Amino acid sequence: MRIIKSFFASGLILLLAAAAVSAQGELKIPVREFKLNNGLTFLVVERSTAPVFSGYITVGAGSANEKIGDIGTAHLFEHMMFKGSRLVGTSDYEAETKIMASEDSIWARIDNARQELRYMRINEPDRVEAQQKYIGDLQIILDSLAAASSEYVIQNEFDGLYTRNGAAEFNATTGYDFTHYFVSLPSNRLELWFAMEADRLIHPVLREFFPERDVVSEERRLSVENNADSKLFEQLIGTAFIAHPYQIFWEWQSEENNLSRADLEKFHRTYYTPENITVAIVGDVKLDDVKRLAEKYFGPMPVRPKPEPIYTREPEQQGERRVEQVYEANPAVFIAYHKTPFDHPDEPVFGILRRLLAEGRTSRLYKALVIDQQLCLDISIDVFPGNDLGDVHAGVFNIYAYPNDGVTTVQVEEAIYAELDRLATVPVDSVELKKIKNNIEADFIWASYSNIGLAGYISEAHRLAGSWEFIDNFRNSLNGVTSEDIMRVAKHYFTKENRTVATLVPKEQGGEL
Amino acid sequence: MKKRLMIMVGLTVLAASIFAVNPRDMKFPPLEFKPTDPVRFETDNGMVVYFYEYHELPVVMATAYFRGGDVYDPADKIGLASLTAALMRSGGAGTRTPDQVDFDLDFMAASISSSSGSDYLNVGYSSLKKDVAAGFAMYSDIITKPRFDSSKMALEVSNRKEQIRRQNDNPGNVTRRVFYQQVYRGHPYGYFPSLKTIDNITGNDIGSHYARFYAPDNCIMAIAGDLTLKEVKALLKTNFSGWKKTGGKIEPVAKAAPQFKPGVYYAERDINQAQLRLGHLCLDTHHPDRFAMEVLNFALGGGGFTSRIMLEVRTNAGLAYNVGTYLYNRPLTGNLFAYCQTRADAMGQALTKITDIIKEIKQNGITEDEMIMAKESIINSFVFNYDRPDEIANARALLELQGFPPDQLERDMAAYQAVTLEDCRRVATQYLDPEHMVIVITGNEALFDQPMSNFGPVTKVSMDIE
Numbered sequence: 007m008r009i010i011k012s013f014f015a016s017g018l019i020l021l022l023a024a025a026a027v028s029a030q031g032e033l034k035i036p037v038r039e040f041k042l043n044n045g046l047t048f049l050v051v052e053r054s055t056a057p058v059f060s061g062y063i064t065v066g067a068g069s070a071n072e073k074i075g076d077i078g079t080a081h082l083f084e085h086m087m088f089k090g091s092r093l094v095g096t097s098d099y100e101a102e103t104k105i106m107a108s109e110d111s112i113w114a115r116i117d118n119a120r121q122e123l124r125y126m127r128i129n130e131p132d133r134v135e136a137q138q139k140y141i142g143d144l145q146i147i148l149d150s151l152a153a154a155s156s157e158y159v160i161q162n163e164f165d166g167l168y169t170r171n172g173a174a175e176f177n178a179t180t181g182y183d184f185t186h187y188f189v190s191l192p193s194n195r196l197e198l199w200f201a202m203e204a205d206r207l208i209h210p211v212l213r214e215f216f217p218e219r220d221v222v223s224e225e226r227r228l229s230v231e232n233n234a235d236s237k238l239f240e241q242l243i244g245t246a247f248i249a250h251p252y253q254i255f256w257e258w259q260s261e262e263n264n265l266s267r268a269d270l271e272k273f274h275r276t277y278y279t280p281e282n283i284t285v286a287i288v289g290d291v292k293l294d295d296v297k298r299l300a301e302k303y304f305g306p307m308p309v310r311p312k313p314e315p316i317y318t319r320e321p322e323q324q325g326e327r328r329v330e331q332v333y334e335a336n337p338a339v340f341i342a343y344h345k346t347p348f349d350h351p352d353e354p355v356f357g358i359l360r361r362l363l364a365e366g367r368t369s370r371l372y373k374a375l376v377i378d379q380q381l382c383l384d385i386s387i388d389v390f391p392g393n394d395l396g397d398v399h400a401g402v403f404n405i406y407a408y409p410n411d412g413v414t415t416v417q418v419e420e421a422i423y424a425e426l427d428r429l430a431t432v433p434v435d436s437v438e439l440k441k442i443k444n445n446i447e448a449d450f451i452w453a454s455y456s457n458i459g460l461a462g463y464i465s466e467a468h469r470l471a472g473s474w475e476f477i478d479n480f481r482n483s484l485n486g487v488t489s490e491d492i493m494r495v496a497k498h499y500f501t502k503e504n505r506t507v508a509t510l511v512p513k514e515q516g517g518e519l
Numbered sequence: 520m521k522k523r524l525m526i527m528v529g530l531t532v533l534a535a536s537i538f539a540v541n542p543r544d545m546k547f548p549p550l551e552f553k554p555t556d557p558v559r560f561e562t563d564n565g566m567v568v569y570f571y572e573y574h575e576l577p578v579v580m581a582t583a584y585f586r587g588g589d590v591y592d593p594a595d596k597i598g599l600a601s602l603t604a605a606l607m608r609s610g611g612a613g614t615r616t617p618d619q620v621d622f623d624l625d626f627m628a629a630s631i632s633s634s635s636g637s638d639y640l641n642v643g644y645s646s647l648k649k650d651v652a653a654g655f656a657m658y659s660d661i662i663t664k665p666r667f668d669s670s671k672m673a674l675e676v677s678n679r680k681e682q683i684r685r686q687n688d689n690p691g692n693v694t695r696r697v698f699y700q701q702v703y704r705g706h707p708y709g710y711f712p713s714l715k716t717i718d719n720i721t722g723n724d725i726g727s728h729y730a731r732f733y734a735p736d737n738c739i740m741a742i743a744g745d746l747t748l749k750e751v752k753a754l755l756k757t758n759f760s761g762w763k764k765t766g767g768k769i770e771p772v773a774k775a776a777p778q779f780k781p782g783v784y785y786a787e788r789d790i791n792q793a794q795l796r797l798g799h800l801c802l803d804t805h806h807p808d809r810f811a812m813e814v815l816n817f818a819l820g821g822g823g824f825t826s827r828i829m830l831e832v833r834t835n836a837g838l839a840y841n842v843g844t845y846l847y848n849r850p851l852t853g854n855l856f857a858y859c860q861t862r863a864d865a866m867g868q869a870l871t872k873i874t875d876i877i878k879e880i881k882q883n884g885i886t887e888d889e890m891i892m893a894k895e896s897i898i899n900s901f902v903f904n905y906d907r908p909d910e911i912a913n914a915r916a917l918l919e920l921q922g923f924p925p926d927q928l929e930r931d932m933a934a935y936q937a938v939t940l941e942d943c944r945r946v947a948t949q950y951l952d953p954e955h956m957v958i959v960i961t962g963n964e965a966l967f968d969q970p971m972s973n974f975g976p977v978t979k980v981s982m983d984i985e
Contacts, residue, residue, distance in 0.1 A: 055575060056906040057552045088824075093541045161834055165824035167542055170892050172550075172899025192550040192902050201542040220837030224792075228840055228860045232790045234688050334789045335688035367609075367621040380674065383681040410681050441626045448628035448647055451576055456907060513789065 011081045011180045044309045046280035049464045051288040059289025061199045062461035063187040064469045067277030070182040070251040078257030081180040083270045086212045090164040091205035098158045105155040116144045182391045183398045193290040204303035212267045230256045234335035242508035245329045246342040250320040279310040286465035288457040327506040338510040339415040341405045348396025354483040355495040360387045361442045383408045429496035433489040554905040557912045565736030569915045570751050571743040573908040577648040579744035580909040585640040586769040587732035590707040596719050598712030600635035603728045608633040610671040613660030629654045638850045648745040659758035693786050694961040698796040701957045706775040713985050734765040741912035775852035781955040782975040793866035793962040798856025804848045810934040811942035817893035818885040820844030838869045867969025881951040884944035
């Protein structure tokens, strides 16, 4: 279950891409790296399989960097990046800016007036009607300002320029610790990519802000509120975490609806700094051209202070947590165990455990619960938030199961725990371990099959660990995991005290809707 | 120190904006490239093979396509093609038990997947190059000697029935299913498996379905990867030369005749959105008007943000995240539909906007700018048909399977180039039919802003699991 916040609905899901290295390590990903004076890192892989390239921008900030009250900022900002820049999307940037400033001040008054209204209802009920009219009038002014700015807005020009130049795979995604912007283009459009991306990264213009905020609300309705898996997942991680920002699955409508352009601009100023961004370009390009264009277009990107890290650490869980979600769907049970961050020595063991338990038909949970005992329709595992190389902060190891008709979620849970207990007591034999390591090697090779997958993978490694070569380190650590490590980690982490269980309880069948 | 830095930053930003070239003024020549064609050859037992040589990574990919598919399922045994395909992979093969097949594939990190589409069957393969000898032996066993183990049949049947029990859990799936059931009423494209049709399928049905469709003279195989032509021929000789021709020809199924009743089909679900899908039958895969129609559809709602429906419903009104149209040309009569998910109390508003745009384009066609945008996008992104080796090989195999000449992709480009504004106007008038659409609305009518009857006679669809 991997649902991602994207700009386009049909977003590519690339997080599981792995890298290209040969079985014995003779092949290494031929990455060339350089850094501009302002601190912006470029990773380049030249290859000429086809006359195309993918450009991939990884920003080291996402929804985990949001503050309570402003939840949704990272994602809404990602959407606004498609509205263009000072050059693209406008016929008169100066005139447009003045109108946007007026819009912002009207919005601030609406926001304020709504707060007052709440207290007026208690303390000055006779003023309520006038206040409501005042808010209505402000809303009319806001709409008329939007109409006035439309004189200067060239709608969807950013998308249109890419589209007519033959772009493919154009989208962006927001995660907890990152935001990605990516596109693939014919190779003779390299300079177009630089001009478009540098301008929006340095000078984003948050035009047509208010309708886009509504679009993002609709995205939540579609992806979360009307999706049984997401509803259950939201409860699972909301219960598993009590302190860390990983606890919030998606923005809350109440906060989203009150975000302002100023909130987004502050986020951009704070986190979209050269040191905090990695650019990867993979495909039919020449390193020298990339260097020259990078200097020309991204050289002017201003240096800004390094953003503050997230200091919050999730306190140790000391007892099982259980939660239910009632929904119009069939039963499901999701289980989360707290695990480690990317730089913890136990982290690679979770990479092995995921494959051992739920990758392929011979994996332990799939074989036991789906094939042999026939308790489940399907069972799968995710490491959350979900980077295959690990995440900046300690995430969770999640198991998702869908019971067959007539099987209770309790039976499914018991069968899962029996398998986890076996891991903690019986060593994994060498054949099974070899099977997993063979798969790890194959994953690393397949990962560089597509330009966009490889670009995402190397830039993510750099974002996570400060070096794309972390891919090699991580691969070596995975290969070094022993059956003793597996037993130790299973015993330590797969405990009742460390788990959260979320159950989907069907709304009564045949009842009134 | 800090202040000085700020001033310098201000200057650079100013300088950059004064001297920057606007991306909209950048002009690029069309990309010149000559795609390498895959090699085509035939085996003695009648397989057609396309091979694309690729040595960048030590991997091998293959897809075996067969004429056949879900449309050949008897009406009382819907799910037969799909169940047979699944059992080829899971039911054991050759001398291997089901568990051995699973173990051998997982151990070498190879993948074989077998599935049924509506209009063809396919069995896919991928592995590292070092495992290709063992991998192809298994691939051949699965295609030519499946065992259809009875315990696995029981498991697959039970899983399919569980999937059917869960078929209303996701409102998007409900909307899609109801739309196809209504728009393809009385035609195989509109059939979906039920608990009953799955129960009707016997082991004998599986055996005879397999024997009818999975034959070398009904197979086109696409191979791409780190092999030479010589190696490919040797692999096929070792593993597939014992596979016998059947000589049976698979005739196409009858084309869909319009039997649907226009109107609103209401699927009641307790959700806070209205999920909409509306449309009608349109063109088949070979129809000569498909190029003009593709360009028209791009401007209508298929071209993402540059299309009218997206601009109006998403960008301007903020009513939807996922909205647009899709022109789905299928071998036996395709369809055209618009889709949208909006908050329940904007159902009527969004539906009205969408139908108004369809009416407007039917009346007046599209603008020259819209046509140019669509044509440039289609032509400039042509290269992405050739950017991955398996795609190149698969595309050519599929063209042959569908009866197109080998250079059809190039012909397509010429045909798109030739589309005129007048063509767009003509196909708009001829094929858009906003007055006679199937309109599926999934949601809770108590929350809607307008009665659904404003959009046509309303039929409430049964949500019972049968």
